[in-house]
Every structure is written in C-alpha cells, then in structure tokens.
Amino acid sequence: MSKLFYSLFFAMMFLPIIFCYSQNTLTGTILDTYSKEPLEQVAVYFPQLEKGVVTNEEGKYSFGDLPVGTYNLVISYLGYQTYSKPILIDTGANVLDIQLYPSAIEMEEVILSTPFHKLQSENVMKVETVKAADLKTLGSTTLAQGITSIPGVESVSTGMGIGKPVIRGLSSNRVLVYSQGVRLENQQFGDEHGLGINDAGIESIEVIKGPASLLYGSDALGGVLYINPEKFTSPKNTEGDLSMDYYTNTEGVSTNAGFKTSSDSFKFLVRGSLASHVDYNTGDDSRVTNTRFKEYDIKTGVGYQVSNFKTELRYNFNNSDLGIPEEVGEQTKERTPDMPYQEIGNHILSSKSSLFFNNSSLEATIGYTFNNRKEFEEHHEEEEEEGEVHHEEEGPALHMELSTLSYNLLYHLPKFGNWETIVGVQGMHQKNKNFGEELLIPDAVTNDMGILVTSHLHLNNSDVQFGLRYDHRSIDGDEMGLETEEGYIPELSNTYKSFNAALGYKFNLGKNLITRINLASGFRAPNLAELTSNGSHEGTNRYEVGNPDLNNEKNVQTDIGLEYKAEHIEFFINGFYNNIQDFIFIEPNGEFINEDAVFAYNQQDAKLYGGEIGFHLHPHPLDWLHVQSSYEMVIGQLDNEEYLPLIPANKLNNTLRIEFSSKNEGCFNNGYAFIALNSVFNQNNTSAFESETEGYNLLNLGLGGELTLFNQKMNVRISGNNIFDTNYISHLSRLKTDGISNIGRNINIGISVPL
Template sequence: MERFIYALLFAMLGTYVHAQNALSGTVTDPRGNTKLFGAEVYFPQLEKGTVTDENGSYELNNLPTGSYKIVISHIGFQTLSKSILITTGNNTYDAQLASSAIEMEEIIVSTPFHKLQRENVMKVERADIKSLKTKGAVTLSDGITNVPGVESVSTGLGIGKPVIRGLSSNRVLVYTQGIRLENQQFGDEHGLGISDAGIESVEVIKGPASLLYGSDAMGGVLYLNPEKFAVANSTEGDLNLNYFSNTEGLNANAGFKTSGEKFKFILRGSTASHTDYHTGDDVTVTNSRFQEHDVKTGIAYQESNFKTELRYNYNYLKLGIPEEIGAQTNERAPLSPFQKIDNHIVSSKTNIFFGASSLETILGYTFNTRKEFEEGEEGAALDMDLATFNYNLLYHLPKWGNWETIVGAQGMHQTNTNFGEEVLIPDATTNDIGFLATSHLHFENNSDLQLGLRYDRRTLSGEENGISGEEGYIAPIDRDFNSVNAAIGYKLEPLKRLTARINLASGFRAPNLAELTSNGVHEGTNRYEIGNADLSNEQNLQTDISLEYKNEHVEFYVNGFYNAVNDYIFIQSNGQTIDGNTVFLYEQQDAKLYGGEIGLHIHPHPLDWLHIESSFEMVTGKLKDDSYLPLIPANALNNTLRTEFTKSNSWLENYYAFVTLKSVFKQDKVSGFELASDGYNLLSLGLGGKTLLFGYPIDIRVSANNILNTDYISHLSRLKTDGIANIGRNINLGISIPL
C-alpha cells in the first residue's frame, strides 16, 4: 500500500514541478506611511512563509499556481487573512494591516481548512508551548491543564493523560506530527509519552471529532503541532535550560534548523531528570521520580507544486510508580515498581498542488515498547510491543464559488504483542478504515456553514491466552464495528465584533481490548477486572453553542455543551472478591455530560500593558440511572493579573509579570467507588523578559506555582485513594539562548 502511494505521488510529480512562480510586496500600516519590519507572511496550505525586512518588503519563491490563502500578522495589528491568485511568473501583493490591541491570531491546523480562529466554524482552543512554559509547567501533561476545559488524570508528576470535558483515555485522541499517537492509552498508568521539546503549540478540539479522525475522537482531540522548519535561506539554533526547585528537576534541550530555497533540516534533543516531589506538608512522595530523553528531527523538500517532509521522534521514559510514602530520599533512579517506555514515531507528509486542487498524503508508523518491573522479580513482569501504521489521504477539490470541499480516506493497522508473564490485553490485530467528506461554505454576510459525513469500520482479532477455566484466562475474540457519523456547524456575526457558533456532531468509539478481554488484577487499582466480549460501540451526539465578543478593551466568551452518549462503557463492582481484590465488571449504560466555560479578558486601551483574565469551567457527568460518572473534574475558577511591556528599559525588554489564583471547588458528585475531594486555592506568580548576557540576547523567566505551599489532593489524582497529596511549592528558573 505504502509503495503504491509513493509511486503515484512521484508519477504525478513530474508533471507539476516546472513552474517557477514568485510573490513579492510590502506590508505597511493603515495609512501606508510606516513600513512594518518583522511582519510574518505565511501560506498555511503551502506551509511556506517569510518575514518582512526593514523596508517592510518580502519575497517568496517557488510558489504553485492557483488560489491560496495568505496570512500576514504583526504585533499591534489585526491579522490579515485573504485568498490571492498566484499566476505563472512574478506576482505582487501589497498589504495594509489595521491597528489592533487584540493579540495576534494563529492558523488552526487541527481542522481541515486551516483558517484563523475567527474564521472557524468549530471553536478550537490553541496555546503556545512557550507560553505554557512561562507558567512553570513541568511536563506537557501538566502544561495542557492551563487550557480551559482541559485537565489531566495523573499518577504523580511524571504520568498524566488529558481529560477533555470529563472524557479521557481512549475517548480522547492525541495527534503528533500529523498522525495519531498510539501508546496503550487505555491504561490508567499510561501517560502521553511525548516531550514538549520540539512542540510549537497545542490545539484542543473539545467535542466529537470522529468526522475528522475516526474512532477514539468522540471526546475530543489534543493536536500537537511540531516545531516549524526555518524560513528559506536561514539558519537558527537555541539552547533552553530549566530548573525546578521542588523535584531538583533539571531539563535541557537544544535545537538547530537550517533551510535553503528547497531543502530543510531540523534537529532537537532534550533530557530531563527529577527526584521525588514534595507535597505542601513537605512529605516526599516515594518513587514519583522520573527521567526522560527525547530526540526530534526532520527533513523537507519543497518545489513549486510539490512539498514533502519526513519527521522522526524517539522518546525514552523511565518512570517510578508511586504507591505509598516510604523512604525520604533525593535519589533519581526509580525504585520498583517502575516503567521503561520507548516510543518511536516516524511520519511523512506530502502535498501536490494541481492549481485548482491539491492532494495531501500523511503516512505514519509508531512503535511503542512498554515494560513494567515489579519488586523482587527479575525481568519485566509486563512487556508489550505496540506497532501502528497510519495513513491519511485528503483531496482538496477545486472551489465551486464559495464552497470548499475535502474528501478523504484514513486507516490504521495495529498489532499488540506480549512478552512478559503479566498480560493485561492479549496479542491482537486491529484494522481501521474510514471515508469522509466535509465542506465549508462562506456567505457574504460574514457567516459560514460547515458540514460533513463519514463511514468507519474497525475489525479486531485477539488471540487466546491462558488455560480455559483457570484464573486469568482470556478467550479468543473476533469482532467488527461500524459507524456512520455526521457534523454540521454554523458561524455568524449577528452584531459587529460578536461571533456566535453552533455545532452539532456525532462521534463513536469502539470498545478497547481491556474492556473486551480483561480477566485479572489491574495492578495499582486493587481491582480484579473482568471484560465483556459483547460490548458494542459507544455513540454520542454533542451540541455546542458559543458566543464571543472582542473589541480593543475587552474580550468575553461563553461556551456551553450537552453530550449524550449511548452505551457508555463503565466499570462497576459486583460485590464479590477474588484473592482479596474486589471484582469489577465492564458494563454499558446511556450517559450524559454537560457544562461549559466562561471567560473574560480586560485589556483597557491605552493601558495595553495591563491584562485582567478570568475563566470558569464546569462539567457534570451522569449515567442513565442518575449515578455520577467517574473522573469528572471539579469546577474551577482562574483569575490572572498580567502585565506585558514591549518597550525596553535599561536592561530588560519584552518583559512581563503575572499573578494567578486558581480556585478548585469541592467535588462531591462522584461515582460509587470514588472518594469526594475537598476544594483548594493555588496561588502562582511569574516574571520574565529578554536581556543581554555577554552580548547574547537571552530570554529569562521565573515562576512559582503553589507559592503558599498548599497541601491539596486533586480529584483526578490516582494517588488520592492512598491519601497522597499533589506537589507543593515549585519554583522554576528558565533561560533560552539563541545560538
């Protein structure tokens, strides 16, 4: 299949790479008097851009013919988004940017039409990793909790997985390098397994995204955008160092990238080491230590009508699994039990532009090795290999008036293999294939309609394990699942600066291997879990409504959702025990989740340096019998006072400071085997900016999380049942040095 796709791509390549087209122009202020230096000029579909020089001029070469969207942005000005026609030869486009106190907008990559947020029918949250790092995030899983509506189920500090509006595990899909990240995400103690080094930004789709991504996206998508290649004919490098006081944590990463007119190369390596974390009561949480090493690299080649890139990521994790408070040490090598995880991710993305249409092909291969070592045992008790091949073909049809349409096919071939004595899930093979069509229609009255339809089929074949009739026996399984899903959304501007969105989307999730086949003790949970081979698809229908208002002084938004899930899969005790462990069965029942987010951002003009931000998020989850769903985040209120100065003083420029109070409310709406959680308040602060050190411009930042050293337990902490608190005061010192 892969050889056929590449043969097809290169066969078409020869016809379309001959034209040499260029675009040049100037970028100025509204009156045309001021030439804007450093404005970003970017074609999102082509993934090609540059910046203006001191005269406000720019030039881009090797562009394909056809109509493509150009995005031009500069601090202090409204981002311009416009489709322009590139013809054979030299083209000219001069742009004037309107002044604006609103922060620059970015292109949303996780939706197929690559539009600015204000142009999107579906609202997508976006956050820069650099911004999350200024808030002292230790890991990527920790950082994403700063996005409204997103939390993390954690096992200590090193293990965390995303929760979007109350849904997690196999109900939330993670994408990196343009492909789905597969790493046994069904497990409670299985985190993301990816470093934030080399990740530029994160986008969050909060709701069913099965139309775009298939099974496992019924709860939403966490889309990680990799670091961009350098602009043409430039070379960059940087070194980043971080220290975390609570864990005596050390984190370092360095990157290098260079680009010619056609060839591009990027390389980044990182390493991190942490001792056990301390709670607010200054108790050391034994074996919460972890180590991580990560390498990301890529090459790219770009012609006029053709571009391709190949990326590779290797991530190594050695994670202690905290179970109880034991020896109080500052050792870095994990004790038993601990995990060793290797993740290999290879992806290729190729685009061919035909003038009026284009073809995008994304191929990916991930190989995940997970080993768990128990106390007193030689070798790995749990030893699993997971190999996954992904493909994603999207064809952008020629525009028909204001209609944009994409059709495509996506699929996955996955094998799971066991080598250890402990078997959580059997050796199995999973195959997915899906076909989709989605369209976007722009009306002249600043409103937009988006709709789509998709069909998916999943086949799953698992091998027999153990001896029939004995404890731990897993019967062979051969199941197939089908689903048809649709989505429709409408965006309009009923009043100037007011945007309203309504989206209705269905999603689905095929039951995972653990839910279908489990028959044994799930370590760390003290549960004997028994799967159900007759489980059917989860199917949901979610309605999202959002209102957003922006002007030069204030921004306000309110998002509400109602998510009805048919045949929700959950685990419940049957009152029996096996070898002292309570027996839990996987069952199905209809469920519902509802809630939303409210936010306010005040930035009074002309006090552009002052920002007052507040956000409130809530979600409630219930089964049909009116009992509550497990792992539902507590309601939370965030208040931030932030100052930003772009001008320089005697030694610091582009400097900022902030103070944040996060108030988490009591969570007593819990499932039958959960404990209620008390509310708490966390105070954090930070400051930073750019300065000169030995003639080098460096970024420095200092942040302090939980500055009052509050002793608290998050409702989503898996250590809650043992009464083990979360991390106490943690001061982060960071510097970034361009090389």
C-alpha cells in the same frame, strides 16, 4: 484499498520529477494604514503551502516558486489586526501590497487540526490553541501538566511524571492524541499510561473539545489533543538555540538544544532534550516515594519543497523511566526509580506530502508508531539452605509492544465559488504483542478504515460546515492461557461499524460578535481491556472481567458559543450537552476471586454537560495591563442518575498580567509579569466508588523577558507555582485513594539562548 494507497504514495514521491520549476512569484510591501510607514519583520504565510517569509526594513516581502491556484494568505504582526484572505496566484509575477490596521487584540493563529486551515475567527468549530512557549512561562514541569491551563482541559495524574489529558470529563481512549500529524497509539487504555510526549520541539497545542470522529474516526468521541511540531526555519536561514530549566521542588533539571537550517528547497532540523527529577515534596514537606522520573527525547526532520510539491519526514524517539508511587515512605533524593517502575520507549515516524494542482491538491500523511512498554515489579526472594537471601535477576513483569501503521489521504477539490470540499480515506493497521509474565490484553490485530467528505461554505456574514463519514474496525485477539486456568482469555473476532455526521454554523452578529452552533455525532469502539480483561489489576485490589459483547459507544454533542472581541476587551461563553449511548463503565458484580472484588465492564447511556466562560480586559490607554478570568464546569451522569468517575471539579482562574518593552541594551525587552489565582471547588458529585474532594486555592507568580548581555540576546523566566505551599489533593489524582497530596511549592528558573 491497500494497492490504491501504496500507488498514491509512490506517485506523490516520484511525480515531482516531471514537474518543471515554475517561476510564479508574489511580491509586495506592507505598510501601516495610518502612518503609511513600512512594517519590518511582519510574518507573511501560506498555511496550505506551509511557506512563509518576513518583511525587510522597507516592508517588502517576496515569494518564489509558487504553484498556480488560489491559496489563503495570512499576515500577522504584533499590535496589528491579522490579515487573512484567499489570493490567486497566476503564472508569472504577482504583486500584492497590504496595509495593516493597528489593534491591541492579540494575533490570531492558523488552526491546523481542522482541514481547512482557517484562523480561529473564521473557523466554524471552536478550537482552543496555546503556544508551547507560553506554557513554559507558567512553570509547567511536563506537557501533561501544562495543558491544564486551557479551559475545559485537565489531566489524570499519577505523581508528576505520569499524566493523561481529560477533555470536558472524558479521557483515556475517548480522547485522541495527534503528534506530527499522526495518531499517537501508546496503550492509552491504562490508568497509569501517560501522555508520553516531551514539550521540547513543540510549536503549539490545539484542543478540539467534543466529538471529532468526522475528522479522525474512533477514539475521538471526547475530543482531540493536536500537538504541532516546531516549524522548519525560513529559506536560506540557519538557527540554533539552547534552553535550560531548574525546578526547586523536585530538584529537576531539564535541558534541550536545537538546530535547523534551510535552503531554497531543502530543510533540516534536530532537537535533543534531557530531564531528571527526584521525588516531589507535598505541601506538608513530605516526599512522595518513587515519583521520580528520567526522560530523554530526540526529534528530527527533513523537508523538500518546490513549486507544486512539498514533503517532510519527521522522527521522534522518547525514552522514559517512570516510578510508580505507592506510599509516602523512604525520604530520599534518588533519581533512579525504584520498583515498581515503567520503562517506556516511544517511536513516532511520520511522512507528510502534498501535490498542488490548479485550485486543488492531494495530501498524504503516513505514520508509524512503536510503543515498547515494560513494567518492573519487586524481585522475588528465595531463601537458600544456609538462610541467605538471593535476589533473582528478573525481566519485566509486563512487556507489551504496540506497532501502528496509519494513513490519511485527503483530496482538496477545486473550489466552486465559496465552496471548499475535501474527500478522504483514513485508517490504521495495529498489532499488540506480549512478552512478559503478566497479561493485561491479548496479542491482537486491529484494522481500521474510514471514508469522509466535509465541506465549508463561506457567506457574507456567516459560514457553514458539514460532513459525513463511515468507519469500519475489526479486532482479532489470540487465545491466551488455558481454559481451565485463571486469567484465560478466549479468541476474539469482533467488527464495529459506524456512520457519523457533523453540522456547524458560524454567524457574525456584528463587527465584534460571533456565535457558533455545532452538532456532531461520534463513536468509540471498545478497547481490548474492556473486551478481554480477566485477572487481578495491580494497585487497585480488584479482579477485572471484560465483556466481548460490548457495543460501540455513540454520542451526539451540541455546542453553542458566543464570542465578543473588541480592541480592549474580549469575552466568551461556551456551553455543551453530550449524550452518550452505551457508555462503557466498570462496576462490582458482588463476587470475589482470591479475596479481590470482581469488577465487570457494563454499558449504560450517559450524559455530560457544562461549559466555559471567560473574559480578557486590556483597557486603553493601559494596553500593557491584562486582566483575564475563566470559569469551567462539567457534570457527568449515567442514565440511572449516578455520577461518572474522574469528573474534574469546577475551577475559576484569575490572572493579572503586565507586559512592558524597553529598547535599551542591557534592559528587558518584551518583558512580562503575572500573578494568578486558581480556585478549585469541592467535588461532591462523585461516583459510588469515589470519595468527595475538598476545594483549594493555588497562587502562582511569574516574570520574564528578553535580556541582552554582551551583545547576546537571551530569554529568561522565573515562575512560582503554589506559592503558599498549600497541601491539597486533586480529584483527578490517582494517588487520592491513598491520601497522598499533590506537589507543594515549586519554583522554576529557565533560560533560552539563541545561538
């Protein structure tokens, strides 16, 4: 398999040399259907080719150097219905004129996390998507905080700097994160191990809510958070920008700058960012000691594209110093974390290449991630004979290096009528190494390989998608310590196998009404902590014991959705039932070691169910007025009817938003203002080791837009979260057990300037 993989990789790198530069072109004009006036700055885009242009003042567009074949063309423009249809590109010159219909419905985005690259209205599986720029208007301090605005998505947090996604009640190794098209591996099993990605240089975030093991394999049992990097600029164009943000609560400063340029074939971009925050203030005006954090991040990429071939190479380095809070103690505004703290370096290197044949294509994505995690604790003190105290110079108490090589080969078969089929091979090779005194998991090697096939059938008023997958994972861990001593971990050699399937059906009940029904199975192999733990877990006052005989977690989830989208009103309701076999959880066994209660990993069947409901109203003729509301709920229980831990409380979000535009220089253009009330209800359905959490209401405000001063355009924004400085504790806060409140009032002022 490895020989085949490397042969395909090198073939994709060198085959373009033998391809001649074809002169296949596509040109056309885009007009308003009723006025017949040309439309300027309309985005015309081939998602599979990742090639796009915009129309000029005459409404004309032009593509050159296109491969022969049928490719989906997406045309989008604010205030008009999004156009999406397969287009046949023949040898030579091709012409396509389009007329767009006016519409107050927001523009649709192409979904990239699913392999067929459909619009949301065409997708069989419901995928939530949000632009990173929209999250900035909400005043989100971090990406982990920003994604909580998506219905069904929350975050387990440790202060402000550490957060990890929760999708419909599942988190950690049950939620897979993708960045730059490759799986992000950063020791996500740990409670205090955050997302580890900066929001600078991110185009959008997509969320698959439910098992996505068919597309991604193990660890996608609960869902996928798919993070799309910013796009390269259009051919023969150069762009640059500078952004700055200030946050009053943490006296936080965040800045990033980017530059990108493209010729006809070559593309380049680079972006760097810095962020620094002091300890945050709660609603009762107390700073939570050591919630401060610092971060710097760099993202860069190069691309090359000709007619039948495209490739890109991207690299992201993120370094974070994160304080680990333990109490509301010394009230300072220091920016350097005290002990205990984490120092994390995260490298993501990805290569994505595609070869296009007549009506088929081959896509190869190769990723390498390296996570260097260090945790520093209080220095020991030695008393010298004179009674002086000497502070030892010590290295990190915990030091782990995790390296992961992943690959994803997908072949898009030639279309057969309305059938689209993809076959693929995916896998990874992963190593974990320990260098510190403490040990959470052993030195180990994990090998993963999966084979999949998935098909999409488009009918007149409906779509069907189905697929099968087989996975094989091996985990080999080294013996650590001495058998006669505490903390001993024996040698481990386990193998896990799984077959999974998915079936989805989308039906257009009418012009504006869509229903979706999806049934999918998923699986998750137990992680090293669950298999091998044998020691005291810092910060929890418990001794954890792993179980090397744990089985795969396996689940079957049913999703049913109904969506109504008209010109002035949108409505959706989504329900799910997730049945998990051999759910892995931890509980006390009644024993004590060194005065710590012993907690052991066990398995039992579990179920989660709930859903989301919401509407969006923008009434005629007040199209500038938007009223949005959504409600989400999830309930999780073991087979013995005990509730699962870390299940988010039910939440109701209500937003009133206005949008306005002015063409006068010196005035706002594309302006907006909003007021939002987030109501979180009591969480009384708690596990045996959790306390109940009281509900709370948070009022948020914001406004912004495009301002032109001295012929320089800039985007300005100001937002306020928790305006009434409410003192509250989130049920998903890891500081809840210490009675430490979440962040109080926080005002964000931001500016972005194109250069």
